[in-house]
Amino acid sequence: MADEQDRLLPIANVGRIMKQILPPSAKISKEAKERIQECVSEFICFVTGEASDKCHKENRKTVNGDDLCWALSSLGFDNYAEATTKYLYKYRVFERERANQNKATSVEDKDEAPRFDKGVQPGKEIDTTPASLQFRVLERGRTSLAKPS
């Protein structure tokens, strides 16, 4: 039973998303929700398979967000690809800012260049342009905290 449910997204979550776009007076049968639950899982497998094939061809082991965005476009879900690409970009900026803050509040006196982009999670591809800005922030932090321990 538990195994069965593991391959589906929770029906409550699915139902909530469905309700959000239907008129308030609309009703949804339980079977319809279940059917859409199954469709979503099939969608995940379908897109993952395509992304995984791409990684395999390129000799990469990790399926990342860009692979999924590419797969969505490749399979005809262009509008999803565009929306998720923007969403992924925002997520990366958010994570970078958060890592930035964590570094600034708990600065250790390291001589190494900031490497919080690496070693966080393998397979994450983040462009280096903002890293130079973050580097400046660290320098500022280190200077202000340059006190004898």
Add this chain to the structure above:
Amino acid sequence: MRQPGMYSGMLSGGGISGRTGPHLLPLARIKKIMKKSSDDVKMISGEAPIVFSKACELFIEEITRRSWMMTMQGKRRTLHKEDVASAVMATDVFDFLATLVSDSSGSSRGTPPAAALEQ
């Protein structure tokens, strides 16, 4: 250094933060389903389930919208699984679901038919 506008904007947009909080779909479950899709899928980056949480939301919205159009064509107010099947058949990009929705017994669920009558 916080920029509340940016974060709250993202969070209210069903965005990104911590556990499953503002996400509409559980990331851990998404990851499980991805892994089960194929033996070839071994490693998944942390951001992959996040991409899917958005993509699945869009998918559910689209398939629901299209199914509801079928419901309205039948002059009904309750969306049934047959409406989902009709929507799939009418949409090229949902071809991969054709076999799934045509399986009218839905026996793979393991749920006894009587349970479906319980609301």
